[in-house]
Amino acid sequence: MIEKFLEQIENKTLKIGVIGLGYVGLPLAMAFLNKGYTVYGIDISDVKVEMLNDGISYVQDVSSDDVKKHIDDGKFKVSTSYKVISKLDAVSITVPTPLSKSKNPDLSYVKHAVDNTLANINQKPFLIVLESTTYPGTTREFIVEELEKRGIRAGEEVFVAFSPERVDPGNRNYSIENTPKILGGYSENCLKVASGLYSKIIEKIVPVETLEEAEMAKLLENTFRAVNIALVNELTLMCDRMGINIWNVIKAASTKPYGFMPFYPGPGIGGHCIPLDPEYLLWKGKTVGFYNRFIELASDINANMPRFVVDKAVRVLNRYGKPLKNSKILILGVTYKKDVSDLRESPAFNIINLLNQFDAIVNYSDPFHSKLYFEGEMYTSVELKPENISLFDLIILVTDHSAFNKQEIADNAKAILDTRNAFDGIKKENIFKL
Ligand SMILES: NC(=O)c1ccc[n+]([C@@H]2O[C@H](COP(=O)([O-])OP(=O)(O)OC[C@H]3O[C@@H](n4cnc5c(N)ncnc54)[C@H](O)[C@@H]3O)[C@@H](O)[C@H]2O)c1
Known part of the structure; x- marks a missing residue:
């Protein structure tokens, strides 16, 4: 047969x-x-x-x-x-x-x-x-x-x-x-x-x-990513407190030719895989009385990154003498990852939600989505031209799409919070990093 x-x-x-x-x-x-x-x-x-x-x-x-x-x-x-x-x-x-x-x-x-x-x-x-x-x-x-x-x-x-x-x-x-x-x-x-x-x-x-080895291998791959992203996110919180630039630290550590693999901090994790797959392993572990502490810790750290972004946004606005309430905020990039249109589990939505809770006036710009329906409200993507960019009190770059003209944004924005190090190489006082 x-x-x-x-x-x-x-x-x-x-x-x-x-x-x-x-x-x-x-x-x-x-x-x-x-x-x-x-x-x-x-x-x-x-x-x-x-x-x-x-x-x-x-x-x-x-x-x-x-x-x-x-x-x-x-x-x-x-x-x-x-x-x-x-x-x-x-x-x-x-x-x-x-x-x-x-x-x-x-x-x-x-x-x-x-x-x-x-x-x-x-x-x-x-x-x-x-x-x-x-x-x-x-x-x-x-x-x-x-x-x-x-x-x-x-x-x-x-x-x-x-x-x-x-x-x-x-x-x-x-x-x-x-x-x-x-x-x-x-x-x-x-x-x-x-x-x-x-x-x-x-x-x-x-x-x-076995079937189980194949199933487990996939969960190992994605848990490995979730845990390493969480580690670097946690170090980002520490560096923020100590006034150390995490991006420069990663760049320096990456010069080691062996035994180091760079992972980058960000506003949170998204997509259908990294936030979800480790939870499957966690759940299965519990059915055999095993508790995957790394997974729980990583999920907790990664899930709280949007809160850290908003906290940092408050501190940036404070420098300009502005409260978050009624500040005009533009979210750059709402998809979960650079140059893709997938919105699933995108941390941009947690950030928008939190900003709304503090009565900020939130808009977004994303080349992949001209309109967004979110929490009962319709949003329209803002066209990124100098006169629009300068309207906002703060621009938060959440997803670093290639289509964004960084120099033009930096030249016209009042203040930028860059969660992806997308403005690396542009030295301006109005740019703040995660
Ligand atoms: N998206 C990724 O990058 C990626 C990468 C690796 C693995 N995966 C895994 O692959 C699987 C699919 O993910 P995806 O991103 O393609 O999801 P998706 O939502 O893009 O596609 C799934 C499709 O299945 C259809 N569907 C749902 N129930 C069905 C049913 N009973 N019969 C027939 N069609 C049905 C849906 O309408 C949808 O079109 C998931 O387990 C995911 O974890 C996804």
């Missing part, structure tokens, strides 16, 4: 489904399409399905031209219906894995995707690869055990694998194709089949021995 499956991969007759066509799923679908496979995309969002069928991409790293080409060729078939699974041989699941209000893993999207896949499988053998980031044990619990409950033999009738996605939105050097991909199978054959498929689109596959 496995030989026939591998042959279908080789001659590209294998019919692949991608479930969840977001930041992860759409580029994955494109990678398979670009190698000549027919891909069936399933997403619960009518709006997204309609846009894709109209040849429009909503993911920055995927061009509408590419989507249109594959839709027009009839190779990319997109719908909201799971019925199509009955025609397929394999699916990759790339649905969201958010947190509940109480910061517990919310696996309802994964459960929905798996249950609907299992209810519609017709061809055997079939391959299911879970790519959503989650705690160790999820693939076994949500896929292998569910198959067994239905009397389907995992590893024989249905191959099961976990392969974490490492896509870095906006990164021009690393895409799906040239980022090594970790892969763990439920059995030897599962690994063989999943590696066979993924090696068609990815240059280097990194096989691991």
Whole structure:
């Protein structure tokens, strides 16, 4: 059975489904399409399905031209219906894995995707690869055990694998194709089949021995980032008290050719990964009586950075004899990271919220979002021209988009609080660093 499956991969007759066509799923679908496979995309969002069928991409790293080409060729078939699974041989699941209000893993999207896949499988053998980031044990619990409950033999009738996605939105050097991909199978054959498929689109596959090793590796990567960012954020608070420039300290430490890796402070962490993934590990640890103190500490420090930004804004305004109340404040950049349009978990919103609580008059400017609806209010992006820049009592740079003309901003602003060291190299008395 496995030989026939591998042959279908080789001659590209294998019919692949991608479930969840977001930041992860759409580029994955494109990678398979670009190698000549027919891909069936399933997403619960009518709006997204309609846009894709109209040849429009909503993911920055995927061009509408590419989507249109594959839709027009009839190779990319997109719908909201799971019925199509009955025609397929394999699916990759790339649905969201958010947190509940109480910061517990919310696996309802994964459960929905798996249950609907299992209810519609017709061809055997079939391959299911879970790519959503989650705690160790999820693939076994949500896929292998569910198959067994239905009397389907995992590893024989249905191959099961976990392969974490490492896509870095906006990164021009690393895409799906040239980022090594970790892969763990439920059995030897599962690994063989999943590696066979993924090696068609990815240059280097990194096989691991178990599903749990693959799940844990992703959480190690993102916890490593969250903890190191927290360490440098904490040192930033200390340096602020001591009047030391943290940015110069990091620059100096970075000259060590070994044993040091620079991380940078900022207004807080954002996106769908770094603020969330470590919480999955924390939660799982507790179920086995293990408490990840590093994760709790890092979450606490990173989550409090917006408060520190606002505190510093108060001190900057104080120098100009102004209270925060009724001061005009412009937030530069509201997305969670430079040069991407993703707003998820962006610390800009915590900062805006806090400033509003103190009755500041808040506006924003972001080249990726001309309008924002936030906490019941509609905001319009301020055009960055000298006469507008000079209107504000304080400009807080939260996200350092390349489109911002730093010199022009520095020349026209009354005061700037730079949370990213974006104004490095411009020496002016009106610029204050985190
Ligand atoms: N965004 C990143 O940079 C990134 C990087 C690595 C890993 N991840 C992980 O990948 C997973 C997906 O993240 P994303 O950023 O692509 O999310 P996303 O929200 O951009 O995309 C998920 C898509 O799944 C769809 N969806 C939700 N439930 C569904 C269901 N039951 N059936 C079909 N479609 C469904 C949504 O409509 C959405 O289009 C998450 O687990 C995330 O942690 C994300």
